[in-house]
Amino acid sequence: MRSALQSVVLVGLAVFGLSVLPAKAQFYDGSDGYDDGYGRYERPYRYDRYDRYDRYRPRPPVMVEPEYGQPAWWMERPPYGAERRARRAPQQAGLMPRTSAPKAPKASRQFNPAFLPAVVDYHGREKPGTIVIDTETRYLYLVEANGTARRYGVGVGKPGFEWAGVHTITRKAEWPSWTPPAEMRARRPGLPVRMEGGLDNPLGSRALYLGSSLYRIHGSNEPWSIGHAVSSGCIRMRNQDVEDLYERVGIGTRVVVR
Numbered sequence: 444m445r446s447a448l449q450s451v452v453l454v455g456l457a458v459f460g461l462s463v464l465p466a467k468a469q470f471y472d473g474s475d476g477y478d479d480g481y482g483r484y485e486r487p488y489r490y491d492r493y494d495r496y497d498r499y500r501p502r503p504p505v506m507v508e509p510e511y512g513q514p515a516w517w518m519e520r521p522p523y524g525a526e527r528r529a530r531r532a533p534q535q536a537g538l539m540p541r542t543s544a545p546k547a548p549k550a551s552r553q554f555n556p557a558f559l560p561a562v563v564d565y566h567g568r569e570k571p572g573t574i575v576i577d578t579e580t581r582y583l584y585l586v587e588a589n590g591t592a593r594r595y596g597v598g599v600g601k602p603g604f605e606w607a608g609v610h611t612i613t614r615k616a617e618w619p620s621w622t623p624p625a626e627m628r629a630r631r632p633g634l635p636v637r638m639e640g641g642l643d644n645p646l647g648s649r650a651l652y653l654g655s656s657l658y659r660i661h662g663s664n665e666p667w668s669i670g671h672a673v674s675s676g677c678i679r680m681r682n683q684d685v686e687d688l689y690e691r692v693g694i695g696t697r698v699v700v701r
Contacts, residue, residue: 552667558582558596560684565592574660574688574698576678578605581670583660583678585691595688596669597660598679606658606676612696614652615689621646624657627675648682649689653698660698661685 618640647662662682
């Protein structure tokens with residue numbers, strides 16, 4: 444009986460052994476020893492909320508292929524929409540892109556207080572009672588006694604109309620009329636042949652005529668032009684300033700223009 448049981452056990456073991464051997468023989472390792480490159484596309488290690496309980500656990504190293512260590516392609520692209528705007532802007536060969544033309548600065552119509560009348564020291568050679576006009580600094584000086592002078596701001600001849608010399612006052616006029624010379628009317632056809640005195644007259648409220656020339660010291664209906672080179676050669680002043688000067692000088696007063 445015991446021998447029969449042993450025989451059955453041995454037979455069972457033999458059958459089991461034979462069934463295992465063929466299965467092991469059929470197992471095949473598909474690895475051929477070469478890297479197929481799929482490892483580079485594996486997703487990086489991600490931490491989940493359970494890691495806070497094991498935050499000091501060593502993490503697997505991060506491997507980066509050399510070809511993927513370069514800057515991302517989108518970092519080298521121009522700003523969004525720049526290419527479309529460049530294609531849409533019409534340009535001609537050899538021309539720069541169009542830009543808005545700079546606006547010309549507006550002329551200031553404010554009188555500069557630096558040209559207000561003042562009494563200043565004078566150390567020149569001219570005698571008291573002489574008018575000295577400095578066209579560079581845009582000041583007229585009426586020389587007085589005791590080394591002083593009464594100073595006024597003036598407007599002078601624009602480029603091409605500057606002049607210098609010595610004259611005397613030969614005539615004085617209140618609210619003078621104006622007769623533009625033929626040369627001026629040729630340059631500005633819209634000028635009248637003659638304009639009566641008044642607030643719109645460019646000679647202003649007073650005029651001091653210099654010798655036999657066409658030059659005058661006169662007022663102006665454009666007080667903001669004082670301190671600038673804007674006239675056709677005449678010396679212009681504010682109306683209130685030329686009125687003050689008018690009362691202080693007479694016929695025969697010497698005028699030096701520098």
